[in-house]
Amino acid sequence: MKIKLWINDKIYKDSIEPDMTLMDYLREKGFKSVKCGCDTTNCGLCTVYMDGKTVLSCSVPAARASGHRITTLEGVAKEAEEFARFMAKQGAEQCGYCSPGLIMNVLAMAKELNKPTEQEIKEYLAGNLCRCTGYESQYRAIRNYLAVTQANYQLFKKGEVIEGVR
Structure with missing residues (x-):
């Protein structure tokens, strides 16, 4: 089966087995x-993001992703590094195995929800499993990140100068 998709703005064309998942395809690449x-x-x-929306790549057949734009953590590295600094300051990084999926969801949440409540954050991230933490340090990092980035976005919309942003 032939597929064509964009991963982090680069075109990939391949022949795959019909039962290959998007996760396996991405790892293979x-x-x-x-x-x-x-x-x-x-x-x-x-x-990952498929056309800007979060999806679990283990549940998406790679063939179904054909014709779509896929973004992995590597494709949002700058934003991911920014949030990762907030996690490190809160001691929330632990082993880091769950971090890529968590970061992808936090970045999506930051774009989708304006000033989410604690409950909304927990509901949005309910599908992210971390086996190392009790989540409190992660929630602190998320709250701090959202407070800073959403405040900066509001200033940017008003045309005000944001320190460190051009």
Whole structure:
């Protein structure tokens, strides 16, 4: 089966087996941020964007992704590094295995929800499993990140100068 898709704005054309998942295809292409932690669509480690929306790549047949734009953590490296600094400051990085999926979802949430409540954050991230933490340090990092980035975005919309942003 032939597929064509854009991964991080680069075109990929391949012949694949009909039962190949998008996660396996991405890993085969070298996108190691996409991980498998459960085989049951319950951990969130394989989260990527398909046409800008989060999907669990372990549950998407690669053939179904044909014709779509896929973004992995490697494709949002700058934003991911920014959030990762917030995680490090809160001691939330632990082993880091779950971080790529968590970061992909946090970045999506930051674009989708304006000033989410604690409950909305927990509901949005309910599918992200971390086996190292009790999530509190992650929630602190998320709250701090959202407060800073959403405040900067509001200033940017008003045309005000944001320190460190051009």
